[in-house]
Amino acid sequence: MTNTGSKPETKPETRPETRHVLERCRNVAPILQRVGDKWSMLIIIVLIDGPCRFSVLKRTIDGISQQMLTRVLKALERDGLISRTTYPTSPPQVEYALTELGLSLSEPVLRLGDWVRDNIGRIEASRETYDAR
Amino acid sequence: MTNTGSKPETKPETRPETRHVLERCRNVAPILQRVGDKWSMLIIIVLIDGPCRFSVLKRTIDGISQQMLTRVLKALERDGLISRTTYPTSPPQVEYALTELGLSLSEPVLRLGDWVRDNIGRIEASRETYDAR
DNA sequence: CAGGATCCCAGAAGATACTG
C-alpha cells in the first residue's frame, strides 16, 4: 500500500553496519537461486521419501521434461545434494537419493515451505488489492 | 559421486503418496522463485535493520541498477512484503520498510541463510571434486 | 531524488528427435 506520510525519519547514511550483514548474505543469494529454480525443490521433496529412479521422478513431478530433469539432477549432484547410483542391468537403472547434505538442506527449506503455506493467502490478497488500482 | 551399485531396491511405482506432498509444494515453488531471484533477499535483509530510502538502498546493495531496484521493490510491495511511503518534500523522498508479513518471512529465510553459511564449504568442495573428472 | 520508458542480451527453460 503506497501511503503518504509527512516526516521522514530515516537517516540517509549508507549504513556501513548493514554492509557486513550483506557481505555474509552475498553467498546466500546464489544458493537461493540454485534452490529457487522451478524444479530443484520439488525433486528434493520427492527424494525425502526415499531413493527414486529417473523414470519415477519424471512421472511423479508432473510437467517436467526429461531434459530439465537431467539438467537439474546433474546440478544437484554436482553440489553434493543428491547421489547417483547406476545399476548395470538391462535396461539400465539409475537411482537418485538425497545425501546427508541434501537432507539437512531440506529442513530449512521445508520451513520456508510451511511459511508459504501459511501466508500465501495474504500474499495473494495483497496482489489483488495492488492490482485493483 | 556417481557410484555403481549392484541391486536396485526402489519400488518402481509412481508414488501416489508423494503426490500429495507435491501438490502442497506446487505453490511453494513460485514463491521460492520470487524470493530466490538475485536481489529480493538482499533488499529484505537490508530492511530488517529499519526503513530505508531508495538512494540508500541503491548505495547499500552494491551492483544493483536503479532499474532492477525499482522492479524488485515494486514486486515486493505488490506481494505485501514491504511498504512504500512517499514524503512530498522537495526533492521527493520515498521510504521503504518491511511489513509484518515481510518480517515474518525474513525468519525462515535467515535460517536458510544460516544453513548456507554453515554448508557452503561442503558444496564448493563437492563441486570441485565433481568438476575434477 | 526517485523513478519511467526503451532497447538489448545471455542464459534459462522447453519441445522434439535420436542413441547406448
Next chain:
DNA sequence: CAGTATCTTCTGGGATCCTG
C-alpha cells in the same frame, strides 16, 4: 531406460536516456 544433441522460445538482468 536414461539419457544426449539440437533448436527455439522466453525472461531475468542490465545500460542508457528522460522526467516530475
